[in-house]
Amino acid sequence: MAIGDHLREYREKLDITQIEAAKLLGIDHSALSKYEKGDLGISIELLLKIKEKYKIPDDQFLFMLQDKRYKSEDSIIEARESKARYIETFQDEYVNEVIHLKEYRDFTMDIVNFAETDKERRKYIINRLKKD
Structure with a gap:
């Protein structure tokens, strides 16, 4: 490999x-x-x-x-920890740049309130981005 x-x-x-x-x-x-x-x-x-x-x-x-x-020793835990490290860094580098914007917070709340599953959230985000 x-x-x-x-x-x-x-x-x-x-x-x-x-x-x-x-x-x-x-x-x-x-x-x-x-x-x-x-x-x-x-x-x-x-x-x-x-x-x-x-x-x-x-x-x-x-x-x-x-x-x-x-x-x-536990590949499932290791994978979760790797993803958590990445997400934390992503938030620090990118989300912190826009979290102060009211529009970002509104958009985020809409996503969470609109849908219960990741599939529904993805669909909502895609449709919302197409409108803009």
Whole structure:
């Protein structure tokens, strides 16, 4: 398994799309796709940025670089913790930039009050974005 495969697997474990990840990394999503497929070499600088933005722990990152599968004692808990680290960082970097806007808070409350499931929330968000 190449480094690109490891990075794709980790990104998917975080439950983020290639488009979201590419925006986070400041690159085009087609380039990210090529990196993950192994069609394009990844620079050291980008690898370090991915490690930082995805919040990959040092030990896991070393396993990825060595093309080894990381074995945690409880992969389900480890995946939840990885996603929680990512979400916390995302909130700190992005949500804090817009939370002071009344429109953001209104939109967020509408989403939560309108729908009970993630599927309904996604549908609401997509429809609302199409209107704007």
